Amino acid sequence: MPELKGSRRKLQVAIAAMVAADVVAMGVFFSPLVGSAESRRINMSQLSAELKKKTREVEPLRDVDKKMGLAKGQISQFYKDRFALRDSDLTTELGKLASANGVRIMQAKYKQEDLTGAGVAPVEIEGNFSGDYLQLIRFINALERSKQFFTVDSVSLAGESSGPVKLDVKMHSFLRSGA
DSSP states (O other), X not given: OXXXXXXHHHHHHHHHHXXXXXXXXXXXXXXXXXXXXXXXXXXXXXXXXXXXXXXXXXXXXXXXXXXHHHHHHHHHXXXXXXXXXXXXXXXXXXXXXXXXXXXXEEXXXXXXXXXXXXXXXXXXXXXXXXXXXXXXXXXXXXHHHOSSOOEEEEEEEEEOSSSOEEEEEEEEEEEEOOO
């Protein structure tokens, strides 16, 4: 009988522990901390929407290492295609644009600035041109559309009632370093 009393005692302790665990589980299930099934579903849908939003936000960062390599190649090609290697290339391009549009170059000043970290040197260009109004407009348009990269900063026109119109232009271009 002593074995039966020990087993009975162990069984009573185990049953008491299971009843206590059931009471705790029911308390947690029905407590306001956990909330109702409806509130859990709403919370789940909000979290799902937030996950989708965060996923869309980080989507552009996928394969960023490949995109960086591609961008570096495109930048190098842009520099090669659009930036002059020598200052004489800038002068030649400016002369071609002027003569193609019937504009005369009166004076052009070039001021090369220090090389930037990107391997290009900005060049400030101040030019005085003359021609008919329509020719000068076409020239400015040609500057902005040129394969050579020119940015027109300021334009001023002056002229007499008869004769050619004078155009003063301040612009920038860039020289790339290396071959």
